Amino acid sequence: MADVLVTGGSGYIGGWCVLALLEAGWTVRTTVRDPAREPQVRTMLREPGTRLQVVRADLGGDAGWAEAAAGCRHVLHVASPTLTHQPRNDDEMVRPAVDGTLRVLRAAHGAGVQRVVMTSAIGAVAYGHPDRDTPFTERDWTDVDAGIAPYQKSKTLAERAAWEFVGGEGSGLELATVNPTAVLGPVLGPDYSPSLNGIARMLDGSMPTVLPFATGYVDVRDVAALHLLAMTEPAAAGERFIATAGHSLWQREVAAILRERLGERAAKVPTREMPVWAAQGLARVNPEMRALRKLLGRNLDATSAKAETLLGWKARPIEDTITETAESLLALPK
Template identity: 80%
Template sequence: MAEVLVTGGSGYLGSWCTLALLTAGFSVRTTVRDLAREPQVRAQLLIGGVDAGESLRVVRADLQDDAGWREAVAGCEAVLHVASPTLTRVPRTDDEMVRPAIDGTLRVLRAARKAGVRRVVMTSAIGAIAYGHAPRDTPFTEQDWTNVDADIAPYQRSKTLAERAAWDFVAGEGRGLELSTVNPTGVLGPVLSADYSPSLIAIARMLDGSMPALLPFATGYVDVRDVAALHLLAMTEPAAAGERFIATAGPSLWLRDVAAVLRDRLGERAAKVPTREMPLWAARALSRVNPQVRSLRAALGRDLDATAERAERLLGWKPRPIEDTIAETGESLLALAK
């Protein structure tokens, strides 16, 4: 079976993409910044139900360094570019997040082109689609792009500019390299370790009582297993070449709706989940001093609804009900906290 490279194999989505590939019979090569993390990668896969054995190779490559990428991608038929550069602190300027995101993406694409890779599937985000727009009554689609000239957070700007750079590279220098992107909304689902996505952190804070009130914003949510499945479809289906795919499990939910599902499905175990929604004026004031809330300032008071109609129509993708995912997320986080 063909070998596929997954960048960022120790991360939340990277682990689930690796699990999906191994389960489908592919051999997987995955990158980490430090080879000391290989035991962690294999342990996460084991929790997910797969003993990878020799079907998995872990290699060292850093998105901010040229070293290792030629070897990482050599002989691979496809690449799932899931990894994103991370900062351990709030960036002083947007460029501290934007430049590494663009450079890392182009580094992977250049290596893939030189190695003769057939297709790269890049993990983008709803942050490259739904931000910086005037309020609207219709869902966002893949035709939309975030307005990087608006007052948006560095994360959304970096995702947008990195994805645009990827499409520009393939159009101008790809030489036959195919590209698809997957743009997930808030990613939830079972956890394999304490490496949480921002959406998972929000659920964890609801459950442990450290979130005193719910922020007023609405967005879509999707199960991490369904996002991984969409990556595989985008990698294998001929119709996916040259396409963007929003990954969302249905209409958007306000954070108060997510909290209500947790309380309904988990009962007493969700006793600390807040019931009060923060007034919009207070949330906007908080966004000026709190780095986590600041990253959401463009979404406050907004409904960022989006549709996955394209993935469902072109690829036959069918996400599971998001209420089940929210409940499983809570169950998984509570089990990990024990």
């Protein structure tokens, strides 16, 4: 038996959620796509014992989900389908995200789970809008018809599907969502979130200039803490919560923090920002940059005031998180 099911415990956010739950005294069951990864997951999470169960379930199929949810009081749905290539069309990313979310919710509802906390993203909040001077809040939804990238579209439609489910056939199941901005923080192993790639590329010199856009950042440990609050606090049921630490930062500001905090270890961190026109031209021909095309020259600021006021959540200073992220990456075996 387990108190909480965490989908995708081998992932970056999922792993930190499992650690936070174990530290708080919960018994945890987590899913992996490949059972052969169980020893690696246990080593990464430093939990060899019986308080962590590792089971097989894949968002791409129904098998294993009813058993994974059985007996659990809560579910943290953190897992999200990933692609190893650029999607040929939006549905290649959207359909698995929506279908996988509904599989987890149906299993949770069938098992009598009290509450599901779903890891959504700022990508379901802040994209496809005109320029604005005010921060995005939980009342905002991404406009999926505004030519946004497949990832943001998939996060938006998966979250929409989750809210529709609990408002219909999933009646009685409580839902809360956590919508983080770019997630940074210490790594648990060599497999880490794509949001850390920007820091890694600044440090190793493979990013000669920073790109001209600003977004929010948040520590993965604070994201995990917000998941637990959203799981346990009565006021969180039926609510969305943006997770971000203070105001957004331009990439040039992130680079400046790295140089100031790390000194010689940040010798390869870029000092120049690419002009918007040049970045836009590059994004038209570089598949890896295409997803950033709508961000260039823009500031996607958001606020966590709701989580702070309603749940008492507080994010640590993002300068400390950026520093610890870099130190963690530098410490990885080469």
